[in-house]
């Protein structure tokens with residue numbers, strides 16, 4: 510476990526050398542970029558979007574099937590405060606999530622594990638509700654462990 514812990518610290522230190530904070534609060538990526546203008550960073554041995562790595566380093570788990578998106582419209586920005594998780598598009602959502610997350614549909618056990626982790630990571634309950642297209646009271650019941658009591662945050666997603 511110690512090696513993992515040190516590995517994470519090193520990733521974060523490397524990450525923080527690769528952006529510059531500007532006056533509007535954006536953390537503009539100055540290292541490798543792809544052709545679409547998104548930064549790239551090697552994390553967990555995989556080359557991936559720098560904004561996604563930022564979310565994992567500073568916020569937490571990215572729920573399966575969801576994308577990390579920009580509130581600030583700057584693709585090269587990696588400030589976690591300017592990022593949120595959501596669906597890329599309805600088309601993508603439909604293919605990736607196979608129709609299991611439409612309004613009125615029940616969420617799955619793996620969703621609940623994700624939601625528990627998001628709650629642990631202090632993601633606002635309204636954002637979780639919006640992400641999963643469920644009501645705020647459903648999120649609240651998961652938070653207070655009055656529903657889905659058989660699911661643990663440590664369960665596999």
Ligand SMILES: [Zn+2]
Nearest residue numbers: 535581586591
């Ligand atoms: Zn920004």
